[in-house]
Amino acid sequence: MPSAEIRKLLTEIKKQVENPTINPNKDIKKVALEASISETDAQDIYQLMTNFYQEVETRGGIEKYLHSNLSWLKIELTLLNKCYQFAATGGMKVMDISEMLSLNDLNIFPKTPSQLQNTYYKLKKKMISFEDIPKNKPGRKRKSEKNATKEKRNIFGQVVTNIPSNATLKGRNNFDKKAEKNLIDLLSGMKSNIQLLSERDGDYSSVFNLLKSIYSLSSLAVQKEELDRKYQTLQTKTQDFEKENFYLHQQNETMSVEFQKLVSLIAKFVFTSEMDQISALPIFTQESIVSLNKLGVFKENYEEM
DSSP states (O other): OOHHHHHHHHHHHHHHHHSOOSOHHHHHHHHHHHTTOOHHHHHHHHHHHHHHHHHHHHTTOHHHHHTSSEEEOHHHHHHHHHHHHHHHHTTOOHHHHHHHHSTTTTOSSSSOHHHHHHHHHHHHTTSSOSSOEEOOOTTOOOOOGGGSOSSOBOTTSOBOOOOOOHHHHHHHHHHHHHHHHHHHHHHHHHHHHHHHHHHHHSSSHHHHHHHHHHHHHHHHHHHHHHHHHHHHHHHHHHHHHHHHHHHHHHHHHHHHHHHHHHHHHHHHHHTSOHHHHHHHHHHHHHHHHHHHHHTTOOTTTGGGO
């Protein structure tokens, strides 16, 4: 199956998880049939993605999850493995799959392509198991709860509103009724004032000026609303850039530590005697493989780098 068909199906699945239609399974099945893709695989991915996003929400939303002590959830790893296997079966390369699934593209996972690819290889090599993976960053200062975003957001960055209680709904209904009455009174008062102005002046110049002023104010209000929407859009993009920068910084720190370890390992081997090198070669080889794997270099992908 072409990569375009795989992308189309994953996009539809994410869409149904984010904003489900009346019959999500039917719509996903339709796209799968059109692309000649296994309906079972499509349904499995849909269910795993739904469970993953729900798990994130139960933990307080995407922002709290990203700043928690976990780097991976068990269900997230299961979904990751399934997506890679599914796309690879369709002929896609691992690097292309990583880019497609990352926050740079479809944003199915809130992680960078290198994070996704490294974790997938570790799962494949059984270096990690399918379980919650805690962060292992000693010395890293975490952002305080006070600086965390107050709004609860899902994995797509959208604000999630809590379901209000009955008492809250009742209060809102009362408020809406009062607001409606106030609006009627306001319009009625405006009508009376306009009638008074027209009767007093004998012409409609004052009425025209009044209505023109109201129109100008309403136009400013509309412009302000549009500017507010644009501001929110820019704010969302800024948050996305900050999030990606955080991941890249985190990745860079990890790579720097592992690179220093590898350099130290090579130096220790090279500067020993030939006899010591011969006896230490098996251990050196094994330790080098472990360090390279942590740097994202595996037997399957080193030729592509």
